[in-house]
Structures are given as C-alpha cells and as structure tokens.
Amino acid sequence: MAGGDFSLPKARPSGPPYFSRNQIAAALHQVAVLLELQGANVFRLRSYQNASRTLGSITEDLGELVATGQIFEIKGIGKGLGSAISQAVGEGRWPSDWVDLHNNTPPGLIEMLGIPGLGPKRIKIMNEELGVDSIATLKQAAEDDAIAGLKGFGAKSQQKMLDGIELLARFRARRRLDVGLMYGEAFEQKIASIDGVIKAQLAGSARRRKETIGDLDVVVGVLDEDKEKVSEAILALPGIADVKGAGDSKISLILDTSIFEGGFSVGHIDPNVMDAIGGEDYEQLESGGTIDAQVRLVTPEVFPFTLAYFTGSKEHNIVMRQRAIDRGLRLSEFGLIPEAEAGDLKGMAAAHLSLPAVDEAEIYRHLELDWVPPELREDTGEISAAGEEALPRLIVPTDVKGALHNHTTLSDGDATLEQMADAARNIGWNWLGIADHSPTLKVANGASAEDLLAQGRQIKQYNEAWLNEGVDFRLFHGVESDILEGGKLDHPDDVLGELDYVVASVHAMTKWKNRDEVTNTEELIRCIDHPATTVLGHPTGRILQGRDGYEVDMFAVIEHMAEHNEAGRLKAVELNASPYRLDLDWRLCKYAKTNNVPVVINPDAHSIRGLGDVAYGVMTARKGWLECDDILNSLSGEAMTARLS
Ligand code: DGT
Ligand code: CA
Ligand code: CA
Numbered sequence: 001m002a003g004g005d006f007s008l009p010k011a012r013p014s015g016p017p018y019f020s021r022n023q024i025a026a027a028l029h030q031v032a033v034l035l036e037l038q039g040a041n042v043f044r045l046r047s048y049q050n051a052s053r054t055l056g057s058i059t060e061d062l063g064e065l066v067a068t069g070q071i072f073e074i075k076g077i078g079k080g081l082g083s084a085i086s087q088a089v090g091e092g093r094w095p096s097d098w099v100d101l102h103n104n105t106p107p108g109l110i111e112m113l114g115i116p117g118l119g120p121k122r123i124k125i126m127n128e129e130l131g132v133d134s135i136a137t138l139k140q141a142a143e144d145d146a147i148a149g150l151k152g153f154g155a156k157s158q159q160k161m162l163d164g165i166e167l168l169a170r171f172r173a174r175r176r177l178d179v180g181l182m183y184g185e186a187f188e189q190k191i192a193s194i195d196g197v198i199k200a201q202l203a204g205s206a207r208r209r210k211e212t213i214g215d216l217d218v219v220v221g222v223l224d225e226d227k228e229k230v231s232e233a234i235l236a237l238p239g240i241a242d243v244k245g246a247g248d249s250k251i252s253l254i255l256d257t258s259i260f261e262g263g264f265s266v267g268h269i270d271p272n273v274m275d276a277i278g279g280e281d282y283e284q285l286e287s288g289g290t291i292d293a294q295v296r297l298v299t300p301e302v303f304p305f306t307l308a309y310f311t312g313s314k315e316h317n318i319v320m321r322q323r324a325i326d327r328g329l330r331l332s333e334f335g336l337i338p339e340a341e342a343g344d345l346k347g348m349a350a351a352h353l354s355l356p357a358v359d360e361a362e363i364y365r366h367l368e369l370d371w372v373p374p375e376l377r378e379d380t381g382e383i384s385a386a387g388e389e390a391l392p393r394l395i396v397p398t399d400v401k402g403a404l405h406n407h408t409t410l411s412d413g414d415a416t417l418e419q420m421a422d423a424a425r426n427i428g429w430n431w432l433g434i435a436d437h438s439p440t441l442k443v444a445n446g447a448s449a450e451d452l453l454a455q456g457r458q459i460k461q462y463n464e465a466w467l468n469e470g471v472d473f474r475l476f477h478g479v480e481s482d483i484l485e486g487g488k489l490d491h492p493d494d495v496l497g498e499l500d501y502v503v504a505s506v507h508a509m510t511k512w513k514n515r516d517e518v519t520n521t522e523e524l525i526r527c528i529d530h531p532a533t534t535v536l537g538h539p540t541g542r543i544l545q546g547r548d549g550y551e552v553d554m555f556a557v558i559e560h561m562a563e564h565n566e567a568g569r570l571k572a573v574e575l576n577a578s579p580y581r582l583d584l585d586w587r588l589c590k591y592a593k594t595n596n597v598p599v600v601i602n603p604d605a606h607s608i609r610g611l612g613d614v615a616y617g618v619m620t621a622r623k624g625w626l627e628c629d630d631i632l633n634s635l636s637g638e639a640m641t642a643r644l645s
C-alpha cells in the first residue's frame with residue numbers, strides 16, 4: 001500500500017465473483033487503517049485487521065465460499081463482515097459505510113500513509129496535537145523541530161520522517177530502468193495476448209533505455225472495429241490499480257505489483273547500495289509500488305508513426321519534424337503527410353493522406369535517413385549520422401564474452417569461485433574476471449593479501465585444467481582495490497604484481513562527497529597513474545534514485561586515460577552494469593569512445609544472478625553509441641590475455 005494507491009479496489013467488469021480474495025483483503029485492511037486514523041474503537045478495527053489477515057491466508061475459492069454461505073463459518077468473520085464481503089463479491093458493490101469512511105477521511109492524512117514507516121496511529125497524534133494534515137505540513141512541522149517534542153516521538157523519529165518524505169518523493173517521480181522494464185514488459189505481453197490486438201509495443205523512455213523512467217507508453221495496433229473490445233479487455237487486465245482516463249484511442253492508468261504473477265522482489269542488493277536507496281523503507285515502497293502507463297490504440301497503417309512519435313525523445317522528434325518540413329511534409333503521430341494535400345485536415349482526419357510506412361525504417365527512409373535505433377534518439381547527432389550512413393554498429397548482448405569486476409565468497413559475494421566460473425560458462429562466456437574487495441573495505445569483508453594470493457593459485461589450477469581439457473574458458477585474477485588517500489592502492493606493489501589486473505574504485509563516499517571537484521579529479525588521476533591500475537570502477541559513485549556521485553571532472557579523467565592508452569598502457573573505464581548504478585553514464589560513453597578509452601561493462605556481480613545485470617550495461621552502452629571495438633568484453637579469452645599482459 002505504501003507509496004501506492006489507497007482507494008477501494010475497482011470491481012471486475014463482469015461477475016460474480018466481482019472481487020478477488022486479495023482485493024477483499026486489501027479493502028478490509030484499508031478500512032482498518034482508516035478506522036485507526038479516525039481514532040475508532042480498537043476492537044472494531046482489530047476485527048477488520050484479523051479478517052484481512054484470515055482472507056489473505058485461506059486457500060479456498062472465495063467466490064465459492066460466498067456462494068455456499070460458508071464465508072460466515074470462517075473464524076473471525078462474523079455476520080456483519082460476512083454480509084459485507086458477500087455483497088461485494090456477489091454484487092460488485094462495496095458496503096456504503098466503507099465507502100463513506102474513504103470519503104470522509106481527509107486526503108492529506110491518506111497521503112501521509114505513503115511515507116515509509118509511518119502508520120495511522122502516529123498520523124492521528126500529529127494531526128490532533130499539531131494540526132498536521134498533509135505531507136507538506138508534516139515536513140514543515142519536522143523542519144520546525146515541533147515533532148521531536150511530542151510524547152513518544154523524539155528527534156530520531158522526526159529525522160526518519162524527513163528522510164521518508166524525501167525517499168517517497170524520489171520514488172514517485174521516476175523509477176529505475178530495470179523496474180520500469182519489468183512492469184513495461186509484463187504489461188506489453190498481457191496486452192499482446194488480447195484477442196484482436198495485432199501488435200503491442202513499449203515506447204517512450206523505456207524503449208530508449210533511459211536510466212530512469214517517468215511513465216510507460218505502450219502503442220497498440222488494432223482494427224477500428226476491434227477498438228472498443230480491446231480497450232475493455234485492457235481495462236480488465238490484472239495489475240491495474242486505477243484508471244485515470246479511458247477514451248476511444250487513449251487509456252491512462254496506474255499499474256501495481258499484482259501485474260507480476262510470481263510476485264515482485266527486489267533481489268539481492270549490495271548493502272552499500274541498499275543503504276543509499278533507503279534500506280527496508282525502499283523495499284517496502286517497491287513491493288507496494290505503482291507506475292503510470294499510457295496506452296494508445298491505433299490502426300495498423302498508423303502504428304509505425306505512433307510508435308515513432310511516442311518513442312521520442314521529444315528532442316529527436318523536433319529535429320525529425322523539421323527535416324520533414326524541409327521536404328514539404330508534415331510529420332506527426334498519425335503519418336507523414338504532404339503539406340500541399342493536407343490543407344486544413346488535422347490529426348487522424350489527415351492520416352489517409354500519409355506516405356505509406358510498414359515500419360519505422362520506412363518513415364526514416366522517406367526522410368533520407370537510415371533507421372535510428374531507439375536508444376540513440378536523444379538528438380545527440382544521430383540524425384545527421386543517419387543521413388550520412390555513419391550510425392554506429394551498436395553492440396548486442398552476444399558480443400559479451402566476459403567481464404572483469406565480479407565478487408566471490410572471498411569477500412562479500414554469495415557464490416564461490418567455482419560457482420561463479422560455472423555460471424559464466426553456462427551463459428556462454430569465454431572468460432571471467434574475479435575482483436574481490438581489498439582489506440580496507442571491512443564492511444565488504446575485504447580479503448587479506450594472503451587470501452588473495454591463495455585465490456590466485458586456485459585460479460591458476462582451474463585455468464590449467466580447462467586448458468588440458470580443451471575447454472575455451474579462463475579466469476582472470478584481479479582485485480577491486482579501494483582508492484586510498486593520495487590515490488594509493490590498497491595492496492603493496494609485490495602483491496599487485498601477481499595479479500592480471502586491478503579495478504580501482506572509490507568507496508569512502510562521505511569523504512569524497514565532501515570534497516571539491518578539483519581535488520577529487522586529481523586523486524582519481526593519481527590513482528589511474530599507478531602502473532597497476534587497469535580499470536576505473538563505478539567512476540562517479542552515483543546510486544540512481546539514491547545519491548549523486550562525488551564531484552569530479554570526468555571529461556578530464558577520460559582525457560587523461562586517453563594519454564595512457566595512446567602510450568600503450570591499458571586504462572579502461574568501467575560501465576558498472578548494476579541497474580542501481582549504470583555508471584559510467586551513457587552521456588559519457590561516447591566521450592570515452594571518441595577518446596579511444598576502452599569501456600568495460602562490468603556487472604559487479606555479488607551472486608550468480610548478478611551476472612545477468614550485464615544486460616542493463618549493454619543497453620546503456622548501446623545508448624552511449626558503443627560498438628564492438630569500443631568494449632573490452634567483446635575480446636576472446638586469448639585476446640584478453642594479450643591485452644592484460
Ligand atoms: P519519461 O516518461 O519522462 O521517462 O520520458 P518519455 O520520453 O517517455 O516522455 P513522455 O512519456 O512524456 O512522452 C513519450 C514521448 O512522446 C516522448 O518521448 C516524445 C513524445 N512527446 C510527448 N510530448 C511531446 C511534445 O510536446 N512534443 C513532441 N515533439 N513529442 C512529444
Ligand atoms: Ca514515458
Ligand atoms: Ca507518457
């Protein structure tokens with residue numbers, strides 16, 4: 001519920017049953033919360049809480065329990081609640097006292113329920129004692145230090161509320177790419193399987209693989225005569241928390257986590273990252289989260305134009321439209337229409353005059369352009385490149401043969417060296433680099449020099465065995481060294497000399513964030529100058545939706561790395577593929593490319609599953625114009641051995 005919608009669930013279009021067991025349980029829970037906000041009798045609200053919990057755990061079919069009257073026999077569901085549930089399930093109508101309760105509760109109080117860790121009891125106290133009646137007034141009261149003085153509150157819980165307000169605002173504004181894609185792809189597939197849908201495709205920033213997503217945009221191809229039927233079927237899909245607007249060709253709605261049949265979990269997160277995004281509060285927000293979605297229904301002839309338009313970006317569209325104007329054409333979401341013929345006709349009314357296009361490529365061809373991959377549509381030179389046959393040949397997932405920054409149980413990973421190697425082989429890689437944490441990073445169980453060297457001997461044995469068996473797979477041995485004061489590395493030179501490579505990364509974020517750009521840049525450059533440093537790990541330290549990176553002049557850093565590479569010394573910049581980081585930013589990938597600084601896409605895997613994050617790194621690298629030759633990951637095991645020696 002937190003961060004999400006707090007209104008009574010909408011009935012299915014047909015029934016009975018008009019509501020599912022989960023919807024009834026959610027409604028009962030809401031009633032309990034609202035009663036508590038209003039200061040109702042404890043026994044009364046407990047009966048709702050208990051009923052909600054009971055319904056959440058039964059395995060019988062609710063429709064049947066209601067139809068047979070067995071609902072009244074369930075422990076904790078008496079006559080009153082039994083009738084209320086029967087009416088809802090059987091007739092699709094909520095009891096009027098439940099509806100009244102929702103209508104009579106000030107929206108500001110409900111809004112505050114979205115703040116992680118804040119419940120109805122405390123909201124009621126703050127409302128009575130301080131007149132707090134919205135998130136805005138709560139924030140003011142906390143900043144005025146008025147809450148700390150309330151009985152049972154204190155300075156700590158006051159601060160926690162301020163943090164919660166900030167977290168909620170950030171969370172509501174945009175979502176990370178991985179989360180947006182999970183919702184988007186689930187929704188796209190559900191729509192695609194509806195009878196009458198010719199094609200459904202995710203557009204907008206999700207299709208462009210931006211690092212964060214504002215809302216989802218889906219374009220649906222459907223014949224005119226099927227529009228109504230399809231639109232009704234979309235509104236009846238599971239996972240729709242609310243409908244903001246539904247017209248003939250446009251639907252705006254809110255999706256929630258019930259769209260995921262297997263449930264929704266955030267998976268394993270590096271504790272360091274977890275901290276930055278709000279810890280348990282974040283998990284709570286995410287599991288009760290929602291995302292907005294806009295659906296456009298269009299006929300198949302118009303589909304490519306609508307898809308191109310809603311893929312954006314707005315900036316890309318503006319340049320495209322101008323290019324059309326220069327050729328006497330009018331480009332819109334409905335078509336590419338000769339100006340001379342269009343006259344006063346606008347929108348769909350002019351669609352029949354459009355030049356034909358079976359796909360997006362044909363639209364680009366009409367404008368004398370190559371098809372531009374969606375990731376590049378940000379108006380950063382892609383349109384002129386498309387006019388000169390100069391678009392990059394972007395990398396694809398299968399170009400990745402290995403990655404350099406991965407952890408094992410030697411530091412803070414979940415999987416052993418052997419398990420990680422097996423997993424890498426299973427996904428078709430030819431090599432894997434192991435870079436566990438260095439001793440200074442105690443929170444991540446940084447390994448001692450002794451343990452590190454022992455890991456190296458084990459790696460050597462594995463490599464010899466694979467060589468003898470004729471298996472084309474090898475491990476490289478590195479370390480993720482913390483960058484210490486003065487840009488120093490975290491092991492003596494003789495230990496570093498035993499390794500294949502070093503990933504140098506900043507972990508003392510507080511110190512680096514409190515320092516100026518010039519000093520930080522100098523420190524990074526000093527560390528890069530260390531002969532043992534091979535890769536600069538998560539170069540800015542940013543956590544998406546969590547914290548900004550430290551101040552640093554990445555242009556200067558990349559230029560400095562370029563000098564090393566020119567002199568034949570390998571200095572690569574990491575594109576950390578964790579969807580929480582995606583650091584190097586795609587906007588800087590192109591800069592690395594033009595400076596001939598190799599990029600290495602690294603999952604920073606702390607588990608077998610973590611290796612899969614490389615997919616997000618590939619998306620971001622594509623967005624940053626990277627080709628096979630620009631990344632180290634595309635090298636064969638043999639070529640990688642040569643690059644590292
Ligand atoms: P988001 O949702 O903030 O992550 O970013 P987008 O790019 O998905 O933006 P959104 O959802 O507002 O609109 C989807 C696309 O529709 C956008 O990328 C381009 C197109 N579009 C929306 N508004 C305009 C506009 O005013 N002019 C033009 N040329 N295109 C627009
Ligand atoms: Ca969007
Ligand atoms: Ca949108």
Ligand code: ZN
Pocket residue numbers: 405407480604
């Ligand atoms: Zn790491």
